[in-house]
Amino acid sequence: MAQPILSKAEAELYDRQIRLWGIESQEKLRAANILLIGVQGLGSEIAKNILLCGINSLTILDDATVTEEKITKNFLLDRNSIGKNMAQSVLLKAQSLNPLVKIVVDTNNISVKQKEYFDSFTMIVATDLKSEDILKLDNICREKKIKFICGNVYGMFGYSILDLQEHEFLEEKVSLPPKKRTHEGKPLAQSLEKIITKVQRKIVYPNLKQVLVPTVPVSPKKTLKRRNILYYLVLVLNEFRDAVGRYPLYTERKEDLKKLKELKDSVAKRFELNSEKFNDNLLNVIFGEIPPICSILGGIIAQEVIKAVSCKEVPVHNLFLLDPYTFSGSEELICH
Amino acid sequence: MMGSSTVPSVLSTKVKEMIPSAKVLVVGAGGIGCEILKNLALSGFSDIEIIDLDTIDVSNLNRQFLFRKEHVGKSKAEVARESILNFNPSLKIKAYHDSITTQQYGVNFFKRFKVVLNALDNRAARNHVNRMCLAADVPLIESGTSGYSGQVEIIKKGITQCYECQPKPPQRTFPGCTIRNTPSEPVHCIVWAKHLFNQLFGEADAENDVSPDTADPEAAADAGNAALEKQAQEDGNIQRVSTRQWAQDCDYEPAKLFNKFFQDDITYLLSMENLWKSRKPPKPLSWSEAASHEGDVNEEDNVTATDMKVWSINRCARVFSETVANLKAELKGNKFLVWDKDDQDAMDFVTACANIRAHIFSIPQKSRFDIKSIAGNIIPAIATANSIIAGIVVLYAFRVLAEEYDQCKAIYLRQKTSGFKGILVPDNHLVKANPKCYVCSEQPSVNVFVDVNGMTVKEFETEILKKSLNMVAPDALLEGKMVMVISSEEGETESNDNKKLSELGIMDGSVLKVDDFLQNYELTVIVNQYKAENKEDPPYKIVADPNDLKAKAEENQNGKEKDSNNKMETDDSNDDVELIENNGVVDDPQEGTSSKRRKLNLPDDDDDDLIMLD
Numbered sequence: 041m042a043q044p045i046l047s048k049a050e051a052e053l054y055d056r057q058i059r060l061w062g063i064e065s066q067e068k069l070r071a072a073n074i075l076l077i078g079v080q081g082l083g084s085e086i087a088k089n090i091l092l093c094g095i096n097s098l099t100i101l102d103d104a105t106v107t108e109e110k111i112t113k114n115f116l117l118d119r120n121s122i123g124k125n126m127a128q129s130v131l132l133k134a135q136s137l138n139p140l141v142k143i144v145v146d147t148n149n150i151s152v153k154q155k156e157y158f159d160s161f162t163m164i165v166a167t168d169l170k171s172e173d174i175l176k177l178d179n180i181c182r183e184k185k186i187k188f189i190c191g192n193v194y195g196m197f198g199y200s201i202l203d204l205q206e207h208e209f210l211e212e213k214v215s216l217p218p219k220k221r222t223h224e225g226k227p228l229a230q231s232l233e234k235i236i237t238k239v240q241r242k243i244v245y246p247n248l249k250q251v252l253v254p255t256v257p258v259s260p261k262k263t264l265k266r267r268n269i270l271y272y273l274v275l276v277l278n279e280f281r282d283a284v285g286r287y288p289l290y291t292e293r294k295e296d297l298k299k300l301k302e303l304k305d306s307v308a309k310r311f312e313l314n315s316e317k318f319n320d321n322l323l324n325v326i327f328g329e330i331p332p333i334c335s336i337l338g339g340i341i342a343q344e345v346i347k348a349v350s351c352k353e354v355p356v357h358n359l360f361l362l363d364p365y366t367f368s369g370s371e372e373l374i375c376h
Numbered sequence: 377m378m379g380s381s382t383v384p385s386v387l388s389t390k391v392k393e394m395i396p397s398a399k400v401l402v403v404g405a406g407g408i409g410c411e412i413l414k415n416l417a418l419s420g421f422s423d424i425e426i427i428d429l430d431t432i433d434v435s436n437l438n439r440q441f442l443f444r445k446e447h448v449g450k451s452k453a454e455v456a457r458e459s460i461l462n463f464n465p466s467l468k469i470k471a472y473h474d475s476i477t478t479q480q481y482g483v484n485f486f487k488r489f490k491v492v493l494n495a496l497d498n499r500a501a502r503n504h505v506n507r508m509c510l511a512a513d514v515p516l517i518e519s520g521t522s523g524y525s526g527q528v529e530i531i532k533k534g535i536t537q538c539y540e541c542q543p544k545p546p547q548r549t550f551p552g553c554t555i556r557n558t559p560s561e562p563v564h565c566i567v568w569a570k571h572l573f574n575q576l577f578g579e580a581d582a583e584n585d586v587s588p589d590t591a592d593p594e595a596a597a598d599a600g601n602a603a604l605e606k607q608a609q610e611d612g613n614i615q616r617v618s619t620r621q622w623a624q625d626c627d628y629e630p631a632k633l634f635n636k637f638f639q640d641d642i643t644y645l646l647s648m649e650n651l652w653k654s655r656k657p658p659k660p661l662s663w664s665e666a667a668s669h670e671g672d673v674n675e676e677d678n679v680t681a682t683d684m685k686v687w688s689i690n691r692c693a694r695v696f697s698e699t700v701a702n703l704k705a706e707l708k709g710n711k712f713l714v715w716d717k718d719d720q721d722a723m724d725f726v727t728a729c730a731n732i733r734a735h736i737f738s739i740p741q742k743s744r745f746d747i748k749s750i751a752g753n754i755i756p757a758i759a760t761a762n763s764i765i766a767g768i769v770v771l772y773a774f775r776v777l778a779e780e781y782d783q784c785k786a787i788y789l790r791q792k793t794s795g796f797k798g799i800l801v802p803d804n805h806l807v808k809a810n811p812k813c814y815v816c817s818e819q820p821s822v823n824v825f826v827d828v829n830g831m832t833v834k835e836f837e838t839e840i841l842k843k844s845l846n847m848v849a850p851d852a853l854l855e856g857k858m859v860m861v862i863s864s865e866e867g868e869t870e871s872n873d874n875k876k877l878s879e880l881g882i883m884d885g886s887v888l889k890v891d892d893f894l895q896n897y898e899l900t901v902i903v904n905q906y907k908a909e910n911k912e913d914p915p916y917k918i919v920a921d922p923n924d925l926k927a928k929a930e931e932n933q934n935g936k937e938k939d940s941n942n943k944m945e946t947d948d949s950n951d952d953v954e955l956i957e958n959n960g961v962v963d964d965p966q967e968g969t970s971s972k973r974r975k976l977n978l979p980d981d982d983d984d985d986l987i988m989l990d
């Protein structure tokens with residue numbers, strides 16, 4: 041960092057967000073070094089949001105090659121990028137989003153990275169990875185006390201999983217002063233000065249193995265029943281990705297649906313799920329990467345990064361699940 | 377070239393076919409607008425029009441990602457168009473650097489679109505687009521964010537409620553005597569300081585007086601002050617010469633100005649003894665006393681010291697003197713100055729004056745940063761919330777094309793709190809129209825409570841019909857007598873302007889037929905005689921259903937504030953003291969960009985230049 045104190049130019053640029061999360065949070069963001077793995081549709085949304093908020097550096101790692109299909113789903117690419125490396129191709133437009141952030145491009149695959157590679161990062165954000173890579177990364181993050189979040193978009197469905205290990209943060213509770221009344225009980229004009237109370241809190245996260253490779257059936261049946269059914273969809277989709285090596289494709293719809301149904305039935309059996317609740321219809325809407333869903337998940341994941349880095353506000357503990365039909369988005373605790 | 381291949385594959389065939397040719401209007405190219413445009417372009421929408429009257433400001437760049445530093449000062453709509461075309465040159469995008477409320481965007485303009493997407497930052501423009509979409513029978517997707525929160529709702533004539541079906545909380549205003557005589561909160565001092573700016577340098581406005589108000593009903597009971605009362609003018613202002621004239625006469629000498637506003641006027645207030653029986657009396661402060669106060673220990677010139685720390689009284693006095701000199705120089709050659717939170721002298725002046733007054737009244741002082749938030753009515757805004765809300769907007773656009781309105785329940789984005797799992801929370805059902813809505817019901821009517829003997833026709837037109845009922849160019853006819861009270865045609869009814877309503881035969885129970893041609897909106901206005909009695913009373917009231925008035929009064933008695941169509945009671949914060957906006961509902965979501973601004977007690981301004989359209 042060039043200067044320890046926020047410059048006047050930065051204060052002007054970030055004014056509207058400093059008014060929300062305060063100057064201390066902005067200073068913490070300004071010192072953060074983030075690694076983003078995967079810069080497809082979802083990744084580019086995450087990159088946009090965390091670049092805009094003003095971190096110190098963003099490393100974008102992606103070894104994929106830009107295809108015609110990819111440019112239509114990614115606003116950081118254009119036609120000139122076809123055939124080139126993904127991470128390399130997004131650099132120009134990513135940098136123009138915020139010239140104050142240092143951007144590093146890495147065209148390698150995550151699997152070739154040594155442990156030391158991760159030392160300098162404050163937080164790692166991963167999209168589009170196999171379970172095996174995610175679990176390996178999570179272990180490294182736990183060892184090095186690096187905060188970790190991963191997420192994916194499957195058609196109309198999207199989710200994120202957070203591992204902040206032992207996370208301490210400040211929660212601000214905003215309230216209005218109690219209403220004053222006269223002796224007759226008539227309300228007096230209320231003061232509108234907000235009262236802000238800061239509470240220091242701590243959340244302990246389970247590791248990602250407990251989420252992605254759950255042992256069955258350890259949790260009592262009652263917990264299983266109350267669980268958001270979309271969690272099991274995460275398991276099905278992850279198993280599909282691990283087995284087939286890619287996302288379900290609309291062009292391979294028939295084949296992929298068959299495979300998905302098999303996996304779904306096996307998950308349903310393992311967890312004794314009600315087939316009415318966990319039905320096949322869910323599988324029809326999970327094809328492709330839908331841009332507005334990326335926009336939502338990109339916002340959610342970036343917001344979790346901001347909260348985690350600044351140690352302020354209540355983070356999601358530990359899954360965020362977006363309902364593909366109602367677009368209701370809620371937190372789910374998975375901890376076995 | 378790219379065409380339909382970008383349309384999401386999982387959508388129904390019908391929607392997939394419709395998307396590339398569906399004509400879409402985006403109103404506002406601010407925070408949400410930029411995100412919506414990106415989502416539309418990536419989803420295969422290829423015929424987009426975008427309208428925004430604003431220009432780009434540095435403080436937009438942390439979220440309005442289609443703009444860069446070199447675009448500052450340029451039209452938002454036009455730069456947004458270029459940025460999107462830069463991504464995909466095959467799209468058809470038309471940009472208008474204009475206000476949506478002007479005459480050329482009439483019902484026929486709106487009828488050309490399959491769906492209208494609002495990304496606005498103010499209620500007046502939202503109300504207007506709501507009416508235009510109702511009149512043109514085009515579905516509207518309304519959205520807004522404020523900090524971490526946001527919301528999206530669908531408005532479709534005959535199927536859902538409209539934007540104006542539920543009465544919105546009124547803009548916050550303060551009684552004049554609280555500002556002039558008995559401030560008790562920092563905001564009172566800040567409003568006063570802005571009024572002082574206007575009195576000294578701004579456009580003349582008698583409503584924004586800063587001197588002691590002897591017409592204060594509380595002080596009037598003061599028996600010992602009969603002599604002073606007599607001195608005072610009828611309207612309660614102790615001065616015969618205007619503040620501006622007086623300031624000019626003494627050549628804006630800082631010491632003289634300071635002594636008048638912070639010593640003499642305060643001494644005068646102290647003489648209104650009744651005011652201080654149950655309040656802590658203010659302490660007058662002279663120029664020489666202020667100068668003898670201790671200065672700031674470490675007066676560095678950096679953001680933290682200048683903006684984040686509370687200035688000493690000594691520093692306030694110095695800034696007062698410097699800014700008065702600068703503003704006086706700036707006033708030369710101008711008729712008046714317009715207060716702008718981004719003008720350094722204007723903002724410094726208000727910071728200094730508000731804090732000196734706060735000090736006098738033993739009210740906590742605030743930093744320049746905090747005072748700017750309040751004085752500029754700045755709503756914090758972040759990229760993430762806009763990204764999420766704009767995602768929902770475009771998902772709903774898909775459903776609107778399929779006419780699946782029942783699948784478009786209002787959705788609220790909430791800040792994550794402990795004990796509550798919901799982050800994106802949809803309503804349980806689609807909210808039906810309010811049968812008594814004074815905008816979208818079959819025969820809209822509204823009760824207006826005014827003093828027919830005190831209010832002029834011009835005031836009725838400006839305050840009631842335009843500002844409160846949001847009409848653009850109303851015509852008003854007094855029913856029964858067939859008297860043309862107000863005409864939107866120039867020269868037809870100007871002679872009525874300064875007449876009191878009663879002089880035209882308008883009295884309690886009179887019915888006015890009001891018509892706004894542009895909005896294709898006819899409204900029956902029932903006049904009720906009403907006179908404000910207490911100083912806390914509003915000068916006038918507007919109610920769709922008079923029974924609502926009673927219900928409101930009861931609700932206030934219970935001290936509970938509830939939004940009828942928000943189901944946030946599940947929150948763990950069920951007690952009275954929690955802030956409503958914390959429950960995920962945004963009263964008047966600001967993000968997006970403005971198409972119209974109104975002159976209010978606290979300006980309806982967010983992050984941009986102040987543009988008056990009056």
